[in-house]
Amino acid sequence: MSSAKRGGIFTGFGFGAIQAGLFTLEALRENAFEQVVVCEISGALVERVRANDGLFSVNIAHPDGIETLELGPIDILNPESATDRKLIVEQLAHSREAATAVPSVDVYTAGGSGSIHQLLAEASLAERNAPLVVYTAENDNRAAELLADAVRGAAELPEGDFNRRISFVNTVIAKMSGVITAPEEIASRGLETLAPGHGSAILVEKFNRILVSTPRLPPGGSWQPSFSTFETREDLLPFEEAKLHGHNGVHAMGAYLAELLGRTRMDDLESVSGAVDCLHGALVDESGAALLKKYGGIDELFTPAGFARHAEELIPRMLNPHLGDLVARVARDPGRKLGWNDRLAGTLRLGLETGIDMPRFALAAAAALAYLDPSLKNSADAPGPILQSLWKKDAPAAAEAAAVCSLIEAGLERLRTVPPDHLFT
Structure with missing residues (x-):
């Protein structure tokens, strides 16, 4: 932990796993700021942290065990309180960096005068020597642009003034995390809740290497993240696709295949013959090979050696028994994960685009479809009608949709005819 604080304020929106277990944790652990402020709309959580003198706890899963850190103090404010809203705007006006880590980009404009975009718009009216840089951690590759547009519209500043005062960056966050709410699991695993009397515990993996886009800056301006483990990239799109x-994609694959075997935890796959090799092969020989064909050489990651190292690191992280990721959590919302542009059908499309065969991903998509509609495992029904309904809003070209559907149908045939404990071989 660094001994000298570097000054300025960090302000975070939301206080879930990524805000508490990444941004706020690293800001405090590195002494990167003079003050850390969190904006949270749960009045009960705000009161619990305040009653604990601004201290909170995060549990970190290492390969060999769980470490619990008590962190703080932070100033935690509720934007639904008029008094706190005024304080939030004042703190934002003096903040060096901020981060949004809320359930979706739709939250940006929700909440009236206490919404994220309104608070940032009010703060942007103050003159500054350097722009406030806002990290957007939501699962949308245009999150920064969406928030910038909303704040710009609310601030109604001349474009030059707006750009001098505030800037927004996208992120690629590959840190696995979760919020544990079952009291028996919290107790059995020896986890500390976020604050005394609060009903949930934050559990995150040790990994903290985060990629961020470069912000729009005034002419002659320069910027580096205040977080030592954050790295900038001019173009995040290849890294977003790699994630x-x-x-x-491989995380989901493991979950759906584990569910077929009746397993409940992701680390259970370690004891399934061929499972780790299957996931590794899918990552390197299928999605990885396609990504290297598309982006080969633009970064060390997109080289055979770089991607192989990535796979050797990533698979054990996914199956870390101390993270204890549940199959049901990873497998939830299969319809979204089978979406035209998402991790299963989208990866099969990448294979078609690059000429890389992806039998493991076809099987994973079939398993996800069977998770969505279990009757498909024991019937001869074709998957086309369900897939077409999932892809309808994307209006895919008929030929490409038929090609992806055919791949998934082949995976479904294998799922129907091969015993589950032989699927990995």
């Missing part, structure tokens, strides 16, 4: 088609 979606690689990390997210």
